[in-house]
Amino acid sequence: MNDRFVAREYSQESLLATNKVLRNTYFLLSMTLLWSAAVAGVSMAMNLPYPGIIITLVGFYGLLFLTEKNRDNSMGLVFTFLFTGFLGYTLGPILNMYIGAGLGWAIAPALGGTALTFLACSAYALTTKRDLSFLGGMLMAGFVVLLVGMVANIFLQMPMISMALSGLFVLFSTGAILLTTQSIVRGGETNYISATITLYVSIYNLFLSLLQLIGIFGGDD
Secondary structure (H helix, E strand, O other): OHHHHHHHHHHHHHHHHHHHHHHHHHHHHHHHHHHHHHHHHHHHHOOOOOOOHHHHHHHHHHHHHHHHHOOOOOHHHHHHHHHHHHHHHHHHHHHHHHHHOOOHHHHHHHHHHHHHHHHHHHHHHHHOOOOOOOHHHHHHHHHHHHHHHHHHHHHHOOHHHHHHHHHHHHHHHHHHHHHHHHHHHOOOOOOHHHHHHHHHHHHHHHHHHHHHHHHHHHOOO
């Protein structure tokens, strides 16, 4: 009897902890998305230049490292907003480029597709009983392929490679959303800052990839 009582108490505590991580993750994610959108809006309005590949990579991985390093203290939140704000800034010039090229119409469907994909993946991961841990190995392999493809595209600059990379990023981001969400639900991910950053980057990449694909297939060329 005592063992069953202890097990029940432990199960309830575990469920409460999981719900707390999920609730905090979604709250922080919504705040970072709003913050990032605001920074992107300012970046667009001021017509700020794109920082360039070197600054972008240093800013991205540097702030990502600092966020993860401080994920267990209050500075983790500061770096979370610095990280998402920086990515919001980089988004502004990209959106202005699409608008300047007459492809501003592609922004709305890309946003809508991103939102629908995120909601569908989240709903599935929250309700399915299927173990999605197999996605971990596939995502690792996909990351290597994407890394090699991005390096190759820096030198080759081929439209077909860019289109293929965008398609792979859509699949990669979708898998990351599924895996991260289920990991929270099943207690594998217990840090809401790490979970938020993973979901944010997935949404960011998903939006940019859909934007590029819609622009390519919907363009006049």
